[in-house]
Every structure is written in C-alpha cells, then in structure tokens.
Amino acid sequence: MSDAGDVDVPEPSDPPDRESGSVQVLGTAHVSQASVDEVTETVREESPDMVAVELDEGRYRQMQGGTPDDIQAEDLLSGNTVFQFLAYWMLSYVQSRLGDQFDIEPGADMRAAIESAEKNGHGVALVDRDIQITIQRFWARLSFVEKLKMVGGLALGVTDPRTIGITFGAVVGACFGFVFAAIVAPFVGLGDLMLFGVTGQVGLQYAGAVSGGTIVGGLVGLICLPSLDNAGDATGGFLNGFSVRVIAGIVLGLLTGVALVVTETFVGPVSASALENVGTYSIRGLVGVLAGLGIGAIVGGLCGIALDVLTTDVDDVDEIDIEEMTDGDVVAAMMEEFRRFSPGGAEALIDERDAYIAHNLHALSQKGYDVLAVVGAGHKAGIERYLEDPESLPPLESISETDSGRRFSVVKVFGYLVMAVFVGFFLLLIMAGVQDAFLFRLFAAWFLFNGFFAFTLARLGGARWASAGIGGAVAWLTSINPLLAPGWFAGYVELKYRPVNVRDIQVLNEIIGDTERPLGEAVEDMFDVPLFRLIMIVALTNIGSLIATVLFPFVVLPYLAPDIGGVDALFAELLRGAENSLELIRGYFS
Template identity: 55%
Template sequence: MSDLTGQPPRSEPSDGEGEVTVLGTAHVSEASVREVEERIAEDRPDVVAVELDQGRYRQMKGEQPDDLDASDLLRGNTVFQFLAYWMLSYIQTQLGDRFDIEPGADMMAAIDSAEEHGIDVALVDRDIQETIQRFWARMTLTEKLRMVGGLAFGVTDSRVVGIMVGLIVGLIAGPALALFGGAVGITEAVYLRAATAALLGLAAALLVDQVAGLAVGGDSRLAAALGSGGAVATVAAMTGAADALVGSLLGGFAVTIIGSLALGVTGGLAFGIVAAGLIGLRGPVEPEAGGIDEMDIEELTDADVVTVMMEEFRQFSPGGAEALIDERDAYIAHQLIGLRNAGYDVLAVVGAGHRAGIEGYLDDPSSLPPMESLTGTETGSGIPWGKIVGIGLSVGFVAFFVLLAMAGVQNGFLLRLFGAWFLINAVFAAGFAKLAGARWSSAGVGGAVAWMTSINPALAPGWFAGYAELRHLTVNVGDISTLNALLSDETKPLGEIVSEMFEVPLFKLIMVVALTNIGSIVASVLFVSYVLPLFGTELGGVDGVSRLMLEGARNSAELIWRTIT
C-alpha cells in the first residue's frame, strides 16, 4: 500500500486486481487543472494518487510552513542542495507568473477534487530532500559548477557575475603576485604605487557614497561612488604624489600586502568586466526552436517544465537526470503497483514528463529496479579530492609546528606564529560574517573557531556562526517564495534587490555561513602568502625553514627509535 495522507482508506478495494490510469499534466497549465477536475468527477476512482511527498503535501495544505530544517542548511553540501532546490522553485515560479497560474495548481486541484468527492488521496512521490540529495551526489564537480553558474546568469545581471568572477580571480592573483611577483619584475615601488592608489580610491569612494546618499540612491549612488573612487585611484597611480606619505605610514610589509592585493583585484575586475561586456554584446540569448519560450502552454502536457529542464541537464549530467527523473518514475510506479495489487482503481496525476516512464513500468513490473536502490542518501562517486586536500592541509599544518619544535625552535617564536594564525583567521572570518549581516556575537563565534576549522576538513567556521545566528532568526520555507518574488521584480534597482534579499532570514543565514567560510579560506591563503614568509626571515628564509624541518624530522625519527628500542 502506498503512503496515504495519514488517514485509512475510506473505500474498499474491488475483488481481484485494480486498475491504474495515469493522467499527465503540466504543473503550470490552467487547462490541466480543468482536466484533472473533470476526470476525477467522471471516473470516480477509489484512490487519486498525486506526484507529491508528505512534506510538500503538508506545505500545500498549510500544515507545514517550515519543512526545510534550517540547521540542515549549515552542513556541507546541503547548502548546494538547497541551491538546486531553489533553482527548480525559481524556474517554476517564473513560468507560473508568465502564464498566470500558481505552480503545482494541478496537484492541488487533484487533492481538492478528491476530497470533495470523498476519494482517498495517495502521496506517491519520493521525499523531495532525498531526491535533491541524490541528484546533487550524482553530479560531477564540473556539472555542479555549470549548474550553479547557470543559476547565477539566470537571476543576476551579467555585470554582477563579471564583478564576482573578477573578485575571485583577484583574491587568488594577489597572493600569487606577492610570492612570485619579483620573478616577473614587480618591485616594491610598484607595490607602493598600487597600495597608494587603492587606499586613496577606496577612501574617495566611501566619502562620495555617504555624500551622494543624501541626494540620490540605488544605482546612481553606486555609480557615483565607484566613478569617483576610480578617478582618484587613477590620478594617484599616474602621479605618485602620495607614495612617500603612504609608505612611511604603512611600512614595507603592509605595502606589499595591500599593493599585491590591489594589483590582483584590479586585474581580476578588469577581466570580469571585459567578460561581462562580451556577454552583453551577444544580447539576449535566442530561444532554441521548440524550446519553452516557443511552446504554447498547453503543449506542456507533453513535457512538464521540470522535465524539459532536466532533459537539458541529461545532456551533460546523466546521473543527475537519472536521480531527478528516472528514479522517481520507478519509485512512483512501485507505489502505484502496490495500490493496484491491493485491488484499488487509481487515477494517478503526475507531471506529463513522467507519464511514459511510469506507464512502461506498469506494463512490465519485472523491469522495475528494487525499491531499496531508489531510497536513501548517496555519498557521491569518484575520488573525494576535497577531503583528501583538506586532510593533507591539516597534516601539513600540524607537521610544520611539530617539526620546528623538534628542531629546537624557541617556544616564543612558535607562540607568536600561532598567534598570527589565530588573529588573521579571526579577523577575516568575523569580518566576512559581519559583511553578511551577522550579529556581532555570531561573527565573534565564527572568528573564534576559524583557526581550528581552517585545519580541520570536518568542520567549518560558518557552521558555528550560523548556529549562533539561528538563535535570532526564524527561517521558513516561505522565504524561498519571497526570494523568487524579489528576483522577479524588474522595477527595482539591483542594489535595492540585493539589500532586500539580505533581509530574508533564509538567505541571510546561507550568506552568513558561506561568507564566514570564505573569510577563513582567504585568511589561510593570506597567512601562507604574506605572514609565513615574514616569520620565515627570522629563521633564514625558505632555505632556513627547510633545513629546520629536516632537522626536526631527523630528531623525531631518533626519538621514536630510542622509544621503541
């Protein structure tokens, strides 16, 4: 027997085997709603089976407004699984708005009509969170990046994507320049000029932003601040008038850090802006022949919107499409065959893209895969490179301190080195958390544990900051609808939309978690690129540190040998 809505069947099954009729609908079609209502009234089946699980059913009935467990979103891949869930929700919402009908109206019509006629309702779909988890686990890393990138281009301006890409490239390029810039002719004078231009430009941008805020807002305010900051930075870079003053105030180490980061970020932003411009020159992408934009809404009864999108995914992610489409066909067929074998006459209301697969299994039940293979979570396939790298970094960090200690390096030096590691992680993790709108207490928690989580692949500072932030947030699955509405609003400037998104608890929680983790990663990169070389000069530079680590390894081996023998 399939999972009914929690009530025992009111109707008695007929003698012998029952019958299953599959009705394919479009989840955003008004005609599908009418057809569902008419078929239920005419056929009067024993059971109406719908393509829903318990969670989505209760959400539709208003009984479970918070079926997303907020604490689950703080764990590793669950954040990305949420993004996949959000993407599906956003696309269905967009199509629902286009055709002026609530997504899922066909399923709601089936439930309401069945209850009106006193017919049992069976929920025959697999749990949505289990489906999304399996969908995410089946995708390769490249496929995941392409999917998230597609979501970004679908919901943001290409300029924003270009800027974000540029910042990422810049944050990677900056430390690389600090380590290897001398090999390509970048001198301290170049770093000083770049640092001066960056600091003066930033100061001018902040000043203009505050002044312009008194008269204008939105994109005009942002444009004024960026334009003014860029102009001041350009003049400073061309003239070098303030180089001596900035150099005397900062010192060589700070100049190297700020200058290399400024060069990296500037180059990265230039790359991102050029890329965004090239994308913009292409203009809007023309829909493919026969694509969703060219289809009449009633034609969606041959392939519902989710399946149309997933068939595109199948081209580059067969595993992901299998979890989202094929496995659900088999799961639903298992449920329907159970009802049929129990003697019930069933009208199954499913998305039309599932109809062919389900009917194939109903005609040939022997071809069904075992139910055990369709349920449960998956850990993904392939080599877990992320975990391997994380464990390697952890072992390397601990080995570095242990070997130096075994080589006789003074405890005071090691304590100062550890203090620098703790401080830079705390500042960046807490600072990035605060940028995401975290409370000071939550940002402080993330910063306090960042030194430890940076070397432990099983932990992340964002989890701790997120749990602390949850004490002050009420996260609801309805937040997804709020985010979809904001992203669909074409009347507001982009800056205002982003600002309002941060006021949505679910989005704020995700950003606090993500940015705290990013802050810790940035801190680790900066520590290795800038701070460690500075401390290394006290031990004779890279050569001196290498000799000490080898000496520490020999001393450790001798100690172990003496202990054994």
C-alpha cells in the first residue's frame, strides 16, 4: 500500500518530567453516540498528556480526509492481497451496516477522541497495528469453512442466500453435467445414447455450426467488438452495451457457421469433421447441462438454506442494543461467540491487537506520559490484563509482521500434484524416445489451450487487452506451479491502468446496502468499482487456467494422440518411458 502523504500523522510532544506515567483505558462502541459523548467528556475531565486511539497511520489519514491508500502492483504478487481485501470488505460492511442501523458514522468515537485532544491541547498517539498486517494475518488464520461463511455473509447483502445457492448450484451442476455428457459418457458407453438419434454427418455439422457459432461469436463480440454503449442506449435501456456486443457477436457467428455448412465451404481447422465433432460434443453437452441445471439447482437450494443458517449471525443487526456493546458482560459474550466462529481469526483480530496496543501504551507510560486510551470495548479487558502484567506481553516482532501462512493447504497439495503429473508426463515421453515434433505440438497445445481460457475469462471479467494478454501468456506455467497464478499477473498489469484504493470498499458497501436496487443493476454497478473489477479479473483468470488444466487431457490429448498412433499408443509410450526410467535408475545404483 502506498502512503497518502497529504495528511501528517501526529508527533508525540516531549515527555513530561516524571519517571513513569499512567494508562486509563476507555472502552467504546465504534457506532454509538453515547460513546462519542463519553469520549468527549472523559478527555475534558481527565486532561491526559496523551490521548491514544485505536488507529494506524493509514486509517488516521483517511479519517482526516487524506487520499486513501492505493494498492500497489507489487503487493498483488504477495499472493493473497485480493482475498485479504475481501476480508477487509466483510468487516467494513458489517460495521457500515451497524452505522446505518444506528444513524452514526463508524469510527465516530475515534474522531471525537482526536478532536477533543486537539481542542484541549493534548497529544495524540496512534497505537494500533497496521490494518494490512491485521487483515493478512486474520485471513491466513481462517479455515476454508470460516472463509466460506464470511463470503456468504457478504453475499447476503446482495441477495437471498437461497438464490445464491440455487444459482451457484445450477452453474456448477451445468458444468459437471457438460463434462460428464460430452467427455466422460463416451468412455462408459453412453455417448451415442445422449445424441438422441442425431447421428448423420449433415445434422451433426449443423449442430456444430450453431453451437460453435454461438460460443465463438459471443466471445468475439464481447472481446473484440468496440464499445456499443450508444447502441445500448438506442434500445431504451432494455439492453446495455455489454448485451448488445454479445448478441451482435452471436448473430454474426451463427450466420457464418450456417453459411459454411450450406455452401460446404470449410476453411482450415473449420473442417467438416471438426464441425461434426463439435456437434457431437454440443448435443451431448446440452443434455448434460440440462440435467446438471436441475440437479445443481436442487443441491444448491439445500446449500442456500444451510448458508442462510450459517450466516444469519453475520448479517442480523436488528436485535443489537448498541448502547449495551460497552457493557463488560455483553462484550465478553460477543467475543466468546466470535472465538467459537473462528479461534484463529479471533487471535489475529483481537488478541494480537490487544498485545500490540498494550505494548505501545506501556511504552508511552514508561516515558512518563499519562495516557487515556480510547479503544473498542472488545479490546479493553485484554489490554488491561497485559498492562497489569507487562512481562506476559509477547515479543512485539512476533505480532508485527505478516503471517507466512505455512500450513497445510488442500489447494497447494492439488497444485503440487498437477505439477508432478505435468512434469512426469513430459519426462516419460522423453524417456520413451517420442519425437521432438510431437512434444513440441503437445507443448504448443498446452500453451494455447491454457492461454485461451485464461485470456477469455479475464476479458469476461473486464480486463484490458494488455492485462488479459499477460494472464493468458503465463497461464501455461502458472497452471502447473501452485505458488503462482495467472490472475496475479493480470491484476499486476491491470493496476497500472486502474488504481484501486480502500475508498472502493465504501462504494461497494453503499451498493450492497441499497436494498431497493435490482440485483442485475447492483452487479453491474459493482463491476464499475475498480476494486470489485480487479477481484473478478484475478479470480476469473485463475479459474480459466484451472478449467483448461482439467479439460486438457480429455479434450486436447484425444486430438493429438493420433499423431503417434492413438490414445492407446500414447499410454504405451508412457509405460515404455516408465520402464526406461526404472532401467536407468537400476543401472545407476548397480
């Protein structure tokens, strides 16, 4: 994150001429008018040397009207920046909802503390840990289920969880249905049954022309056609520019595909046999998609109900009495509930910050300052416990750095497994003595197949040509390396043209909080927010590469295998490569 240098952070005044000072901790609710009044009154009555607030430099600058911090491109390559912003967005959203519920600006208690200190001539100290370190450590400590609950809770602000579940389930079901029907079914003897009698060459060619023209035309229209926003306006708002571009591309693709079949004009790779193959896949795939939609919608609906149950506590703020949030028993109960939700997240978000703030407060008192610390009520007990026994404080260095995140990860295990299969596949073919020409075609297909999916989905996410191009160009490598992802590189380039900062989160909160806004309009408005578009570009680029990696052995290899005698011959070459490798190893150790 870059520093916003247009607002100076407060510098501590010279310490008083005394050996040691004192610390008084005032617990507040960040969205309570009563807390604002209490802060103002306490600062006036206690007249401390220093008023310490639960802020870091970045949040202080933003509160004082400074330019919000931008995400720097190099930060994106740290790996989890986008996901950390999702966590930051979730926490900000919950606080924003509370603020709207009780008609007060979140953080008003901290602003009141700063203004009261300046008005009465007291110093101001920023004693909280950098928000980026906190969010990074918080996200790293969450389990997969906890992350799912958080994202689900955020999604509740857009639409009903049952709608989310049905939509997600239908999409996933349709994808699995297509893969099964078009790719797996022929291997288990169900391929011809799923063609519903459409087996003639001409019929399959027309099916291939229609499906291929629709898909390719839609993508070409979306990716290549210039902006047609004016054409969208001409429809009276019934269609937007996005829809007009897609429809125009589909019409062009359909006309072209059908014309090729009618005139029997087949060009290059668009041959009669290629269209027949596409038609076969399309009919089978359509059957699978329809079946998958139904099954996925049912399963997704059940998941939506479960999501509703899991996230009710995240979104429900109507029953909270905000003035009770500063009461010790109520706060303790809320903290205990959060620890049950996520022990690791509570450690990063509460316990570590208690220790960090206590470190700073203890240091100020040791310099002789009498300090009034204004902190959230949830931190009061932990801070006071550390101040009573400073020897129990953990080393400051251990809670001041980003979390390495070196723990078991299913995603990383899957990534390493894919990498091992990919490298082993090529090594076995090399050991079998397969011709270099075939290996080159195989690698070129891997490069182009991964690049196409990553590039296309990046463009669907709204990436610029340069960003999508970089994501597509590196997808072949990143799809076999679990430590890299093409979305990071696409996002890296995108940030050169599309600055993103924390103010985007406020805009997203406003969009989600507008319950009167139609879902389609809300999603479209969210795509206009640079942060959300960046998240979608990174995510979709990575998804594109993942899809290509999964489909490659089922879709591409069967087309390349005939070059060396077919799929059976390819497996025979792999077996021969394994035998040659074992003989080489035996010879080395004998």
